[in-house]
Amino acid sequence: MKVLVAAKRVVDPNVRVRVKADHSNVEIEHSKMSLNPFDENAIEEAVRLKEKGLVTEIVALSIGTIKSEETLRTALARGCDRAILVESNENYEPLNIAKIFAHIAKEEKPDLILLGKQAIDDDANQMAQMLAGKLNLPQVTCASSLDVNGNSIRVVREIDAGNETLEINLPAVISADLVLNEPRFIKLPQLMMAKKKPIEKKLAADLGLDLSAHSRLISVTDGEVKKQCKFLTNLNDVVNVIKANGV
Amino acid sequence: MKVLIIALARNNQINPNLANVLTAAHKISSVCDVLVLGAADLSKVTSYSGITSIYHAANLTSNDLLASNLTESLANIAKGYTHVLMASDSAGKDLLPRVAGFLDMGQISDVLAISSPNIFKKPMYAGNIIAEVESFDEIKFLTIRTICFDAVASSGNAAVVNKELLVDTDNKIQFVSEKLSVIETVGLASAKRIVSGGRSLGSKESFDEVIGGFAVKIGAAIGASKAAVEAGYANNDCQVGQTGKIVAPELYIAVGVSGAVQHIAGMKDSKKVLAINNDPNAQIFEYADYGYVGDLFEVIPEIMRGL
Secondary structure (H helix, E strand, C coil), X not given: CEEEEECCEEECCCCCCEECCCCCCEECCCCCEEECHHHXXXXXXXXXXXXXXXXXXXXXXXXXXXXXXXXHHHHHHCCCCEXXXXXXXXXXXXXXXXXXXXXXXXXXXXXXXXXXXXXXCCCCCCHHHHHHHHHCCCEEEEEEEEEEECCEEEEEEEECXXXXXXXXXXXXXXXXXXXXXXXXXXXXXXXXXXXXXCEEEEEHHHHCCCCCCCEEEEEEEECCCCCCCEEECCHXXXXXXXXXXXX | CCEEEEEXXXXXXXXXXXXXXXXXXXXXXXXXXXXXXXXXXXXXXXXXXXXXXXXXXXXXXXXXXXXXXXXXXXXXXXXXXCEEEEEXXXXXXXXXXHHHHHCCCCEEEEECEEEECCEEEEEEHHHCEEEEEEECCCCEEEEECHHHCCCCCCCCCCEEEECCXXXXXXXXXXXXXXXXXXXXXXXXXXXXXXXXXCHHHCCHHHHHHHHHHHHHHHCCEEEECHXXXXXXXXXXXXXXXXXXXXXXXXXXXXXXXXXXXXXXHHHCCCCEEEEEECCCCCHHHHHCCEEEECCHHHHHHHHHXXX
C-alpha cells in the first residue's frame, strides 16, 4: 500500500500570532514555523503502518514557498520515504490546495491519502473533504483509529456525540484526529538521514490548473478577549458565584 | 438570495442548533428552505420562524447518510440556491466541504458573523484572529458557528414536503456501528453550565469523581482540556478547544485547567467564567471573571458541601 501524506508549514502552535498594523493580515514573517501538528498525526500513522509491513512507501507533499522544504525534511525525518514540493508564493485557499493535491494524487496513484483534519493556522478543516470530493473517493474525517484489512480499512471516526465505525475501501482519503496517535520524538540520526532523501520540486504555475481565488481576505482583527479576574479568597463567595448563575 | 440549510438527523433527532443556523440564514434572506436528511421528528422544526419549505428525505439509512454517499445528490440540490448552510458540527464539517469541492467551489468555515450576503467573519489561529473574507463563489457554502447566533423564534408553521433523495451507495464505504458517549456530553455545545477538568486531576478515576460529581451536583455538562483527553482522563467528545468543541455556556467552571491557547479558543465566549487552580499565575485566570487559588481536591468537595 502506498500512502500520500500532507506536510503543511504553519506557524508554530506555541507562537502567539499578531495582527499587522494595517490589519491586512497577520504578522508571521519572523515567526517560528512547524509542521502542522495534525499532519504529524497522519504521518505518524503512516509510519506505524509501514513498520507493521502494511505500507510500502510514504510520499509527503507540501504546497508553499521554498521554505516548505524545511517542513518536508521534518516529514522525511519522521519516516516518509520521499517528498514533493509544489512551489508557490501564493497563499492558496483550501480549494486550490485540494486541486493541486488531486493533481499530484493522479500522478502518484496512492492507495491511501492520509491528512491532518485541519491546519492550525486557518483552522478550516476543509482540504481532505474537498480533495475526496474532487477525486470521487470515499472519505473518513477525524479518524481516531485505523485497522487495515487487505483492501479496506476499518476506521473509527470521532463525532460530537461519541464515535462511529466505518469500513472504507481503498483508494480512500482519511483525515487524522489528534487522538489517532502520539507522534514520536525525532532523533538526530533520523534528521541526518532525512537530508539524503529526495525532494522533487514542481512549480504550481506549471501544473496547468485554474488556481484563481474563490475568496479574498478583507481584513483581520485581534479576537482575544482578556477579562479582569476577580480573585475570591473565601469559598463561600465561590459558592455564591455558582448560585448566582442559576444553580 | 435563495438560502438552503441542510440538517442531518441522528437517532430520530434534529440537533437544536438548527435554530441558530436559521438566525444566521435570516441575515442573508428573511426566508429559507431546510433539507432534513434521515428519519426525524420534525414537530419542533416546523415551528421555527422564517422557513418556506422543509424538505424531508426520511428514507435514508446510516449508510446513505455518509458524506461520501450524499455528495452528488446534494451538489445537484445546491445548484438551486445562492447559499448553502450547515452548522459547524461534526456532520457539517464532514459533509459541506466535500459538496463544495465537488462543485469546484470554496467554503467559509465557522462563520461567526455575516456582514453581507458575500462577506463573512470567521476565526483563524484558534480564534485569536478574526478574519473578514469576501466569497466570489456563485454558491456560498458556509458552516455556522452556532454559539454566535441566537436561536430563532418559534412562531412559524412551515410545511413539510417529502423528498426522494437518490443516494449513490457504491459500496466504497460502509457504516458499521456507532458508539454514543456513556457520559451525557451530547448537550455540551448547548449546555447552560459546564464543569471542565484539566490534567491536574491526575487520573481518570479522579476526573470522574471530582469533575463528574461536581457536574452532576450543579446540573452541568462535563468538559475537558486537550491535556486531560490526551492523558486518557476524559473522552475525546468532552474536549473543549480549538480541536474539540466550541462552547458558550452561561457559566463555565474550569477546574485545574491551565488555560492553553487552544483551550481558551473553545470557551472564551462563555458568559461567566470561574477558574479554580492551584497556580496563581495560570493563564486561565486572564480569561476568567472569578478566580480561586487552591487545591482542587480540597476546594471542590468544600464547594459542593456549600451548595
